[in-house]
Amino acid sequence: MAEAAIELIGINKSFGAVRANRDIHLTVEKGTIHGIVGENGAGKSTLMSILYGFYQADSGEIRVNGKPTRIDTPNDAIAAGIGMVHQHFMLVHNFTVLENVILGVEGEALLRASIAKARSELQRLEREYGLTVDPDAIIETLPVGLQQRVEILKALYRGAETLILDEPTGVLTPAEADHLFRILRQLKEQGKTVVLITHKLREIMAVTDNVSVMRQGTMVDTRKTAETTVGELAELMVGRRVLLRVDKGEARPGDFKLVVEGLTVKDTRGVTMVNDVSFGVRAGEIVGIAGVAGNGQSELIEAIAGIRHAVSGRVLLDGKPIEVTGNADPGELREHGLAHVPEDRHHVGLVLAFEENENSILGYHDEAQYLKGAFLDIPAIRRDAAEKIEKYDIRPADCRLKTANFSGGNQQKIVLAREMEQDPGVLIVGQPTRGVDVGAIEFIHKRLIDMRDRGKAVLLVSVELDEIRSLSDRILVMFDGRIVGERGPDATEGELGLLMAGVESKEAAE
Amino acid sequence: MNSYMVLIQIADATVRVSVPLLLAALAGLYSERSGIFDIGLEGKMLAGAFAAGAAAYVSGSAWVGLGVAIIVSIAMSLVHGVASISYRGNQIVSGVAINFIASGSTVILGQAWFQQGGRTPSVSGAARFGDIALPGANAIRPIPIVGPIYSNVISGHSIIVYFAFLMVPFTWWVLFRTRFGLRLRAVGENPAAVDTAGISVAWLRYRAVICTGILTGVAGAYLSIAQQASFVKDMSAGRGFIALAALIFAKWKPVPVMLACLLFGFLDAISIRYQGIALPGIGKLPAQLMQALPYVLTCVLLAGFIGKAIPPRAGGVPYVKER
Numbered sequence: 001m002a003e004a005a006i007e008l009i010g011i012n013k014s015f016g017a018v019r020a021n022r023d024i025h026l027t028v029e030k031g032t033i034h035g036i037v038g039e040n041g042a043g044k045s046t047l048m049s050i051l052y053g054f055y056q057a058d059s060g061e062i063r064v065n066g067k068p069t070r071i072d073t074p075n076d077a078i079a080a081g082i083g084m085v086h087q088h089f090m091l092v093h094n095f096t097v098l099e100n101v102i103l104g105v106e107g108e109a110l111l112r113a114s115i116a117k118a119r120s121e122l123q124r125l126e127r128e129y130g131l132t133v134d135p136d137a138i139i140e141t142l143p144v145g146l147q148q149r150v151e152i153l154k155a156l157y158r159g160a161e162t163l164i165l166d167e168p169t170g171v172l173t174p175a176e177a178d179h180l181f182r183i184l185r186q187l188k189e190q191g192k193t194v195v196l197i198t199h200k201l202r203e204i205m206a207v208t209d210n211v212s213v214m215r216q217g218t219m220v221d222t223r224k225t226a227e228t229t230v231g232e233l234a235e236l237m238v239g240r241r242v243l244l245r246v247d248k249g250e251a252r253p254g255d256f257k258l259v260v261e262g263l264t265v266k267d268t269r270g271v272t273m274v275n276d277v278s279f280g281v282r283a284g285e286i287v288g289i290a291g292v293a294g295n296g297q298s299e300l301i302e303a304i305a306g307i308r309h310a311v312s313g314r315v316l317l318d319g320k321p322i323e324v325t326g327n328a329d330p331g332e333l334r335e336h337g338l339a340h341v342p343e344d345r346h347h348v349g350l351v352l353a354f355e356e357n358e359n360s361i362l363g364y365h366d367e368a369q370y371l372k373g374a375f376l377d378i379p380a381i382r383r384d385a386a387e388k389i390e391k392y393d394i395r396p397a398d399c400r401l402k403t404a405n406f407s408g409g410n411q412q413k414i415v416l417a418r419e420m421e422q423d424p425g426v427l428i429v430g431q432p433t434r435g436v437d438v439g440a441i442e443f444i445h446k447r448l449i450d451m452r453d454r455g456k457a458v459l460l461v462s463v464e465l466d467e468i469r470s471l472s473d474r475i476l477v478m479f480d481g482r483i484v485g486e487r488g489p490d491a492t493e494g495e496l497g498l499l500m501a502g503v504e505s506k507e508a509a510e
Numbered sequence: 511m512n513s514y515m516v517l518i519q520i521a522d523a524t525v526r527v528s529v530p531l532l533l534a535a536l537a538g539l540y541s542e543r544s545g546i547f548d549i550g551l552e553g554k555m556l557a558g559a560f561a562a563g564a565a566a567y568v569s570g571s572a573w574v575g576l577g578v579a580i581i582v583s584i585a586m587s588l589v590h591g592v593a594s595i596s597y598r599g600n601q602i603v604s605g606v607a608i609n610f611i612a613s614g615s616t617v618i619l620g621q622a623w624f625q626q627g628g629r630t631p632s633v634s635g636a637a638r639f640g641d642i643a644l645p646g647a648n649a650i651r652p653i654p655i656v657g658p659i660y661s662n663v664i665s666g667h668s669i670i671v672y673f674a675f676l677m678v679p680f681t682w683w684v685l686f687r688t689r690f691g692l693r694l695r696a697v698g699e700n701p702a703a704v705d706t707a708g709i710s711v712a713w714l715r716y717r718a719v720i721c722t723g724i725l726t727g728v729a730g731a732y733l734s735i736a737q738q739a740s741f742v743k744d745m746s747a748g749r750g751f752i753a754l755a756a757l758i759f760a761k762w763k764p765v766p767v768m769l770a771c772l773l774f775g776f777l778d779a780i781s782i783r784y785q786g787i788a789l790p791g792i793g794k795l796p797a798q799l800m801q802a803l804p805y806v807l808t809c810v811l812l813a814g815f816i817g818k819a820i821p822p823r824a825g826g827v828p829y830v831k832e833r
Contacts, residue, residue: 054706054831075708090703092696093823103696104707106689114689 004066005030005162005193006051006082011060013046020046022217024060028162028210033184033194035204035225038214039237039437041407044197045087047214048164052084053077064162078105083155087166089147093140097133097150098122101157118157125156129186144293145176152183162193169203173292174465174497181207199237199438201230202466213237238438248449251473254283256319257457258304258338258426263313263324265299273299275481276313281426281457286448288460288472289483292500296481297461298343301428304459305340306330307348317426334363339419343430343461349415352404356394357385359403360418388417393443409440416444426457433467445471465493465500518658520779525663526737527782528775529674530555530729530746534753535760535767536677537725541587543685543762544718545698545824550590550605551726552750553612558583558730560616563630563741564623566637566734575637576670576731583727584720586612591719595712598828609750617743630734630741639668639736668736670728675768677725682764694718698822701829711829726750748805755808761819773811777804 004027011024020043028034038044050057053071062069064080071077077084091100098118106114122135133142133149142150148168155163165184169177184194184207196208204211205225212222213236220236258281265274274296281287291297302308304315306328315324317336323329330340342348350359361370361381370381385399392413394406403411412432419427432448433441448471452458462468468475475487477499485499534551541548561582566575586608593604617628624630644665651661685691693714697704701711729749734741752774760766781800788794 052706073708074706078708084706086706088702090700090706092699092703094699095696099692099696100703103692103703104709106692109689111687111689111692 003030004028005064006195007061007063007066008047008051009061009063011047011050011062012058013043013050013055014058019217021050021057024214024219026212026219026222028193028195030065030193031188031191032209033188033196033207035208035211036195036197036214037199037201037204037211037233037237039199039439041216041437042214042237043217044214045166048084048166048195048197051077052082052164078158078160081159081161082164083158083160083162084164085148085151085155085166085168087168087170089151091139091147091150094138096136096138097142097153098135100139100150101135101154105158121157122153125153128190129156129183131156131183143176144171145173145179148172148180149183160192162195163187164195164197166197167199168196169198169200170463171293173501174493175501177203201233204233205230215239234438240439246445246449246470248471249453251285251452253285253473254455256280257283257317258459259314259316259319260300260304261314261316263300263303263315264311265296265303265308266311267299272311273481274303274310277478277481277483279476279483279486281459283425283457284452284455285473286452286458286460286471288462288468288475289478290462290465290468290475290496290500291478293463295478295500297478298430300478301340301343301430301459301461303328305338305342305428306333307340307342331363331366334422334424337425339422339424339427341415341419341427341429341432343434345411345415350403350411352402354403355400356389356403356406356414357382357399359414360385360388360399362418364418364422388414388421391421392417392447407437408435409437412436412444413440416447420447420451424456426459427451428459428461430461431463432460433462433464441467465496469493469496514655515658518662520776520783521659521663522666523779523782524772524776525667525671526775527778528771529671530732530737530749531753531756531771531774532674532768533670533677533725533729533732534750535756535771536674536681536764537722537729538754538757539681539762539764539767540694540718540721540725542757542825543698543822544694544715545701545822545827545829546591546594546715546719547601547826548587548590548605548719548722549602549751549754550586550608550612551722551753552746552748553605553609554583554586554723554726555730555733555750556609556616556744556746557586557612558727559734559745560612560620560630560730560741561727562731563633563734564620566633567624567631567740570635570637572633572637572639572731572735575633575735576639576728579731580724580727583730584723587719587723587726588716591716594828595715595719598830601826601828613744616741620741620743628743632740633735634739637735638739639670639732641666641668642672668732670732670736673728674732678764678768685764690717695822698824701824702831705829705831715829752804752808755812758819758821759811762822774804774808777807 006028008024008026011021013021024047036044049055053073053076056072062071069080071080098115102114102118119135126132131149131153133146139147168180187194198204208225210222211225213220213233215237261278263274263277267273277300289297299308303310303324307330309328310324315322317338322333346352370377382399389397389399394410394413432444448458460471469489472489475491476483477485477496479500479502534555538548538551558579562575562579565578566572590604590608593599594601620628620630647661647665651657693704693709697711697714705711733745756770756774757767760770781803785797785800
């Protein structure tokens with residue numbers, strides 16, 4: 001066995017009553033790409049935060065290059081040659097690339113010399129690893145792929161020998177992700193060690209040498225990537241067999257339920273986010289909108305759902321125009337059978353401080369079944385919530401619990417249960433499985449297919465291309481506020497990826 | 511008196527009344543750039559004014575007065591710091607509390623120590639910052655146009671005035687050319703980035719509020735022992751809030767802060783000079799109307815002309831490590 005870059009021995013960590021890490025043993029060999037997979041909440045991020053000194057383990061030992069090392073702060077980790085690329089970038093949005101790179105390692109009190117030094121050092125890193133980025137660009141003007149590159153540069157500038165990447169591809173297009181993997185392989189060739197945390201098994205198979213699986217705070221197993229399969233890893237992650245493909249029959253589309261004509265939406269700064277978009281969704285089909293986050297998908301569904309005003313255009317629900325430019329009223333839309341599962345469940349979908357049963361009727365609270373005269377019929381609401389909890393397998397099964405105390409996947413189920421159980425004719429779903437465990441994803445997908453099969457029109461927006469491809473009967477691709485293409489469910493990932501990147505024809509690619 | 515000399519006098523008054531605004535606004539700049547909102551500028555300035563008045567009277571030295579003002583003001587900003595940095599309290603509530611504490615305790619202590627209805631006794635001579643004549647002020651005075659500007663507007667102010675205006679380029683330099691400034695700006699935008707870079711968020715923010723304390727202390731001393739000769743109850747008279755308005759108006763940038771403070775100072779100077787002026791066809795304007803003018807214009811400017819002021823992104827939010 002090769003030399004170990006990092007060894008974690010018997011790591012334990014609790015947050016209150018939650019045991020995030022239990023007796024974790026992990027060995028990362030030098031000069032390899034080591035994947036760590038697990039469902040959300042399996043303890044991957046906590047483990048890496050301990051390695052990076054963000055948290056201190058309750059017990060256990062960290063060895064770097066065979067030497068026991070105390071890592072109490074990020075500074076200790078940096079000194080030990082460990083760098084981290086966080087899931088949410090740790091960049092200052094209105095600083096230049098250079099300023100971000102030197103932050104914390106400026107050297108002397110005046111900036112001039114350290115900026116000059118960083119500039120030449122970045123040129124060297126650029127030559128060595130092909131990490132090209134304009135050192136004077138302001139971070140917020142850079143696309144996410146480049147922002148991530150700045151994070152990698154930050155770590156390398158600090159002399160990182162081991163690089164930890166936490167869910168690095170969540171925000172990237174397929175092409176950007178491929179580029180990232182090329183960079184990671186290059187880092188490996190130069191003798192660096194890479195730890196890749198992800199829940200996307202396909203990435204693990206594509207790029208790693210070894211893979212460790214975590215489940216519920218424990219380390220389940222470590223395998224050589226070449227000797228395992230996606231199915232086996234999924235089973236290890238969840239602890240049971242998982243259906244990775246969605247089982248669905250032929251779609252039997254009917255009449256158009258939802259028609260969008262020439263819809264244009266601007267954001268608060270006056271920038272056009274949705275530009276003259278037209279499409280329709282028929283009864284009994286799922287239309288998926290693919291696209292890299294920030295290309296107008298969010299604004300599009302918000303405008304249709306009445307929580308954002310459009311500048312111009314029409315939306316027809318069952319052939320009747322609904323108000324989208326002026327005083328759109330989401331409550332009225334609900335009455336007409338348009339339900340909306342918002343992308344951001346924390347800010348738009350739920351009131352986290354409310355009890356589960358209160359959230360489970362929010363927006364429908366003025367319906368007769370929940371009222372007794374002018375007052376809420378609390379027993380009826382709780383009965384109703386308990387039914388939904390059972391039907392959607394929401395855990396813990398306690399409708400009096402504060403919503404904030406449910407996990408992300410269960411919160412998502414609360415929203416889905418609320419919107420789907422009203423039996424709407426049209427369902428708009430944004431990021432239905434964002435931050436949701438593999439097991440719950442399977443369940444949510446089945447429910448969406450079920451809606452379709454019952455003759456409902458479903459409009460799906462997701463940044464997960466796999467999800468779009470496996471659920472949709474038709475796929476629309478959005479880029480820069482426009483729909484740039486329509487494909488069938490058999491479209492290849494590469495084809496969609498090019499459209500998502502704004503490349504219309506194959507010749508223009510790369 | 512010819513109208514040019516009137517203009518010169520207004521300019522001179524503008525400089526004088528702008529100084530406490532400028533010092534307080536720069537003080538707020540350090541704190542708010544680090545992500546700590548501070549509506550307690552008013553209270554710290556008031557406490558500084560009282561401390562300066564009392565200490566200068568007792569010691570007979572303006573410099574001692576200034577030093578004590580700074581110490582008292584730093585102490586109060588540390589209270590705000592402990593509440594909002596270490597205990598992650600609400601920064602607005604803590605700031606309001608500081609304003610009340612300052613407003614009440616200065617009068618009580620003043621009455622207990624000096625028995626003059628909450629005032630401090632008048633100071634003069636070495637216990638007060640006198641006006642400084644810059645070299646050649648008298649020689650240049652007779653030169654038309656330039657002479658009065660130099661000898662009346664630029665020369666003839668107390669040392670604190672010069673300090674305040676020198677703080678503008680200095681603050682710019684600190685903010686954009688030093689390691690401390692880089693980190694200060696970073697922690698106000700994204701404290702998590704600072705934390706993961708291995709820098710202490712709390713210590714950085716404490717240093718920022720100490721800077722705030724120093725400058726509000728100087729502002730207070732200017733009020734009681736440079737502009738006036740004693741501390742008077744509530745003598746800061748809302749300047750801390752106007753300074754905050756200037757800071758927002760200037761989008762947290764040093765040079766625009768100075769320009770905004772000069773604008774507010776100019777309005778103040780106008781209102782002082784033209785109290786009770788008679789306008790043709792309208793008659794005598796009530797003095798209160800002129801006094802209200804700066805505040806009315808503050809509202810108008812802030813509501814209409816400011817454009818979008820984007821505060822430091824992490825402003826007002828206590829930093830908690832995420833799980």
